[in-house]
Amino acid sequence: MACTVYTTPSLSMPNPHLHQRQVIFFTSTKRNQFFRGQNRAFTVSCSAEAKTVVIGLAADSGCGKSTFMRRLTSVFGGAAEPPKGGNPDSNTLISDTTTVICLDDYHSLDRTGRKEKGVTALNPRANDFDLMYEQVKALKEGIPVEKPIYNHVTGLLDPPELIQSPKILVIEGLHPMFDERVRDLLDFSIYLDISNEVKFAWKIQRDMAERGHSLESIKASIESRKPDFDAFIDPQKKYADAVIEVLPTQLIPGDNEGKILRVKLIMKEGSKHFSPVYLFDEGSTINWIPCGRKLTCSYPGIKFSYGPDSYFSNEVSVLEMDGQFDRLDELIYVESHLSNLSTKFYGEVTQQMLKHSDFPGSNNGTGFFQTVVGLKIRDLYEQIVAERASAKTEAKV
Numbered sequence: 050m051a052c053t054v055y056t057t058p059s060l061s062m063p064n065p066h067l068h069q070r071q072v073i074f075f076t077s078t079k080r081n082q083f084f085r086g087q088n089r090a091f092t093v094s095c096s097a098e099a100k101t102v103v104i105g106l107a108a109d110s111g112c113g114k115s116t117f118m119r120r121l122t123s124v125f126g127g128a129a130e131p132p133k134g135g136n137p138d139s140n141t142l143i144s145d146t147t148t149v150i151c152l153d154d155y156h157s158l159d160r161t162g163r164k165e166k167g168v169t170a171l172n173p174r175a176n177d178f179d180l181m182y183e184q185v186k187a188l189k190e191g192i193p194v195e196k197p198i199y200n201h202v203t204g205l206l207d208p209p210e211l212i213q214s215p216k217i218l219v220i221e222g223l224h225p226m227f228d229e230r231v232r233d234l235l236d237f238s239i240y241l242d243i244s245n246e247v248k249f250a251w252k253i254q255r256d257m258a259e260r261g262h263s264l265e266s267i268k269a270s271i272e273s274r275k276p277d278f279d280a281f282i283d284p285q286k287k288y289a290d291a292v293i294e295v296l297p298t299q300l301i302p303g304d305n306e307g308k309i310l311r312v313k314l315i316m317k318e319g320s321k322h323f324s325p326v327y328l329f330d331e332g333s334t335i336n337w338i339p340c341g342r343k344l345t346c347s348y349p350g351i352k353f354s355y356g357p358d359s360y361f362s363n364e365v366s367v368l369e370m371d372g373q374f375d376r377l378d379e380l381i382y383v384e385s386h387l388s389n390l391s392t393k394f395y396g397e398v399t400q401q402m403l404k405h406s407d408f409p410g411s412n413n414g415t416g417f418f419q420t421v422v423g424l425k426i427r428d429l430y431e432q433i434v435a436e437r438a439s440a441k442t443e444a445k446v
């Protein structure tokens with residue numbers, strides 16, 4: 050961290066007069082403090098450099114954040130695990146390059162507190178945005194923090210855990226783009242926009258099949274969260290650099306089963322370090338049905354679309370896939386028609402998809418576009434690192 054040190058000639062002086070400045074590298078976490086040394090007083094004033102690349106991932110609960118995180122960390126290599134020897138109910142996942150923190154840890158009200166006050170976890174009143182901002186900022190500047198833990202098993206706030214500043218920090222949860230101060234710390238932001246019909250289908254699949262909840266309780270839970278979801282979570286999508294929107298298919302008229310999906314990757318134009326992926330010809334409007342000799346498709350087939358559009362008054366490029374793959378190895382045919390994928394070798398998207406074929410959404414646009422966004426994030430990270438390295442070299446010359 051680069052800091053300016055102001056020194057005084059002697060401690061005996063009233064109102065220390067700052068007369069000397071020099072820039073040093075200071076590793077203490079004690080910033081902007083007044084220190085007394087041997088016959089000298091020091092005031093350390095730091096304008097800390099960003100060290101960590103910060104990514105925000107917003108979505109409602111049960112909308113695929115964990116799955117997306119697993120795909121992202123896999124792109125960087127290495128497995129993501131909870132902090133070693135820590136709280137077994139920690140929500141944090143750490144790999145060699147990335148640390149994923151769950152913003153549920155900034156709930157200021159525990160489950161009982163929320164019940165007493167009649168607010169949901171989606172309501173800003175149930176969350177501590179000041180602490181979220183302070184800690185994300187500190188981590189971005191390379192300073193470790195003691196982050197609280199929200200325990201989803203007990204519904205209580207557990208003692209904090211120590212989080213070291215990683216190369217890439219992902220903040221995932223309900224509100225990564227809600228608070229302007231936190232939003233400004235993000236180098237890239239993603240919103241997973243799951244339509245109500247699909248969210249319902251996924252919730253039924255998980256909460257009924259895997260958690261034994263009744264259909265009525267799932268419906269009631271979705272309904273009770275909806276007003277706060279509409280007020281506080283959904284509006285964040287206008288800030289996202291990339292939105293993955295998941296809708297029911299249009300290939301089967303009237304389908305509301307939520308099994309075959311139409312998925313849009315909405316990519317903001319002009320975001321720093323991010324250039325949208327395109328199909329065939331950048332900026333053109335394209336409809337493509339790739340089924341035939343090179344891609345096996347069963348009913349109802351696969352349709353891709355690509356083109357420019359406007360999203361909350363921002364210029365965007367939209368890539369859409371409706372339908373699902375029968376054979377994942379044939380995805381290479383689709384991949385070879387896409388450009389600007391930021392892959393390191395031919396077929397890397399297909400390789401990633403095959404590696405995680407057991408993850409939800411691997412046969413459709415959800416898994417495909419999550420993988421593509423993961424590769425774009427790796428590219429963004431590498432660009433930022435390269436820029437910093439060249440800035441340092443220039444500063445030395």
Ligand SMILES: Nc1ncnc2c1ncn2[C@@H]1O[C@H](COP(=O)(O)OP(=O)(O)OP(=O)(O)O)[C@@H](O)[C@H]1O
Nearest residue numbers: 109110111112113114115116251254255409410415
């Ligand atoms: N792409 C997908 N296709 C089909 N189902 C999916 C997909 N992504 C997620 N799901 C379903 O939603 C469930 C939740 O996914 P995941 O754990 O990734 O979401 P989450 O947002 O992290 O959830 P939570 O916040 O509740 O922990 C999965 O178990 C699966 O049933």
Ligand SMILES: O=C(CO)[C@H](O)[C@H](O)COP(=O)(O)O
Nearest residue numbers: 110153160170201202204223
């Ligand atoms: O929306 C959520 C974020 O994932 C959860 O509902 C919120 O964190 C409260 O958790 P719990 O239901 O375990 O008390």
